[in-house]
Amino acid sequence: MPDPIISFEKVNKWYGNDFHVLRDIDLSVAQGERIVICGPSGSGKSTLIRCVNALEEYQEGRLVVDGIELGDDVKAIDQVRRKVGMVFQQFNLFPHLTVMENLTLSPMWVGKLPKKQAEEKAMQQLERVRIAEQAAKYPLQLSGGQQQRVAIARALCLTPRIMLFDEPTSALDPEMIKEVLDVMIELAEQGMTMLCVTHEMGFAKAVADSVIFMDQGQIVERNKPHDFFNNPQSERSRDFLSKIL
Ligand code: ADP
Ligand code: MG
Secondary structure, three states: OOOOOEEEEEEEEEEOOOEEEEEEEEEEEOOOOEEEEEOOOOOOHHHHHHHHOOOOOOOEEEEEEOOEEOOOOHHHHHHHHHHEEEEOOOOOOOOOOOHHHHHHHHHHHOOOOOHHHHHHHHHHHHHHOOOHHHOOOOHHHOOHHHHHHHHHHHHHOOOOOEEEEEOOOOOOOHHHHHHHHHHHHHHHHOOOEEEEEOOOHHHHHHHOOEEEEEEOOEEEEEEOHHHHHHOOOOHHHHHHHHHHO
8 A cells, every 4th residue: 555645643633722623533545535524514624624734733643744744843834735725615716816816826926936837827727627718807707606616726726736625615506516516526537636525415426435424523434435325334424414415
């Protein structure tokens, strides 16, 4: 077995002194693996994936991302953020910048790429999410589904090794969910390592290698999608599934 690209070993995290939000998290993700994370609101899903790009710190255990051990080392945090792209529920685009400027900002200022190259790369990624014709527009001139695809393209401009998605379709009108999921499915098919917090179970069935079910800060179950849906292993997963399906 090759080394996992993400490895949590007995990771524990508290918010403040007494809120134990992640409990003994053990999780290995192989390169190219697609993981869907689900579970009730407040179970720690966002906190878990935010640890992977060091948006959250943890107090105990070990987390290694693409060979870099995350701890208090600021340099490690910087290195990891360049390898890990993240897409949020609220698209988090800069409203005063055009689509093109949103995509070239970080490659130019953090990646030190010349403007022309950054723009070429941005155009490639916009084509990949099928929105190249909107490059000169401002985010608020686009639909929610288009904005989310721009956010995905922006993350891809940094050539990430891992993509994190935190409920990327939850803020979208129903008719726009598919256009975003289609882009995510394509990414998955191209071999991207993905951790997706989502309750879109159709997506989980279509592309996930495993589904992880979290409750109260713990990973309660990790299973193949087919088995998770048809034969969940715990009372808590059964109860959750009965509410969302
Ligand atoms: P989920 O994404 O599964 O809904 P979260 O990871 O966002 O769960 O949150 C897990 C728990 O931690 C929730 O009870 C939430 O209120 C709490 N929480 C999240 N962020 C913070 C924070 N910055 N400070 C204190 N508590 C937080
Ligand atoms: Mg969340």
